[in-house]
Amino acid sequence: MRNTPIRLAACASLLGASLAGCTSGTESPNGSPSAPPSAVDAIGAASPTAEPPAGGPGIPAGALLQPADVSDAKSEPLPDGEFSHLRPLRPCGDERYPSDSSREDAVAVRYVPEAPSSGEAPSVVTEFVGRHAAGGAAEQFKEIGAALKRCPGGLGEGQRRWTILGTPNAGDQSVLVRIDQKESYADEKKETVSRYAALARVGDVIVVVADLGWENIGGSEKLVRKLIGKAVQRAGTIS
Numbered sequence: 001m002r003n004t005p006i007r008l009a010a011c012a013s014l015l016g017a018s019l020a021g022c023t024s025g026t027e028s029p030n031g032s033p034s035a036p037p038s039a040v041d042a043i044g045a046a047s048p049t050a051e052p053p054a055g056g057p058g059i060p061a062g063a064l065l066q067p068a069d070v071s072d073a074k075s076e077p078l079p080d081g082e083f084s085h086l087r088p089l090r091p092c093g094d095e096r097y098p099s100d101s102s103r104e105d106a107v108a109v110r111y112v113p114e115a116p117s118s119g120e121a122p123s124v125v126t127e128f129v130g131r132h133a134a135g136g137a138a139e140q141f142k143e144i145g146a147a148l149k150r151c152p153g154g155l156g157e158g159q160r161r162w163t164i165l166g167t168p169n170a171g172d173q174s175v176l177v178r179i180d181q182k183e184s185y186a187d188e189k190k191e192t193v194s195r196y197a198a199l200a201r202v203g204d205v206i207v208v209v210a211d212l213g214w215e216n217i218g219g220s221e222k223l224v225r226k227l228i229g230k231a232v233q234r235a236g237t238i239s
Contacts, residue, residue: 058105058131063238065127065209069230071113078108078126087128088208089144089177089199091162092151097143102136121214125227128208129235141173141201148177155182155192165196165221170228174200178221185216195219198228202235 067074084090087108111125132140153161161180168176176198184190196219197210209227211219 059107059129059238063234064107064109064129065111065125065227065231065234067111069227069234070111070125071116073111073113073125075109075111075127078110083108083110083126083210083212085160085179086126086197086208086210088130088140088206089148089197091153091160092147095147097140097147099132099136099140099143102132102139103130104133106130121217123214123219123223124212125223126208126210126212127227127231128206129231129238130206131238132204132206134204137201137204137206138173140206141199144199145175148175155180157182168198168200168225168228170198170200170232171202174198174228174232176221176225176228179210183216188216191216193218196221196224198224200228200232200235202232203238205235205238207231207235 064075078087084094087106106129108126108128111127112122113125115122130137130140148162148164151162153159155161159181163178163180165176165178168174176196179195179197180192181195182190183193193213193216195210195212197208200207207228209224209231211221211223211227213219
């Protein structure tokens with residue numbers, strides 16, 4: 001359970017805003033202060049995680065998780081650069097993948113489903129969907145797998161530790177990871193916070209779903225396993 005009644009009272013008005021919006025003296029899970037929601041970033045060579053505008057013909061809205069999949073939470077676009085390590089999985093930091101150049105369309109969104117019961121913290125769920133030219137998604141999946149082995153990271157200042165947990169129920173080309181980071185809330189002692197993400201390839205499409213939890217309360221492996229299966233089914237409609 002995520003019993004945080006005091007923090008929820010302070011953060012109640014921020015459920016639709018950034019994960020770290022009411023954190024005092026800490027950073028968001030992507031390692032930088034969060035920005036207010038805005039349009040998905042336009043494609044650009046300067047950023048390894050830059051994405052084409054959302055809503056293109058390659059990725060229709062129906063190819064993303066729907067409110068019914070995420071406890072009736074509606075999607076909102078992620079601001080440029082936010083949670084860049086999940087767009088797609090980038091354990092080696094800002095290192096570009098050769099297959100990034102084959103990506104033709106992409107969208108990155110978040111959902112903030114309400115807490116399942118009173119006194120429990122909500123969570124922030126993110127989804128990244130990228131459509132590649134023929135063969136590009138297969139190459140990207142291989143490159144990400146190699147990066148996860150090459151850059152396991154650690155728990156030092158500003159670092160993340162990436163641990164492969166196996167294959168979720170989302171096809172042979174899928175992987176589940178735990179992302180650990182030392183964090184603190186306000187003046188509390190830093191503790192290891194665990195978040196979960198799943199990566200899958202569906203034809204020429206790469207999908208990433210992550211549960212970031214709330215503040216310094218970790219995410220749910222069970223929820224990510226559930227959502228990646230639904231996300232793969234949705235992404236399978238992309239032609």
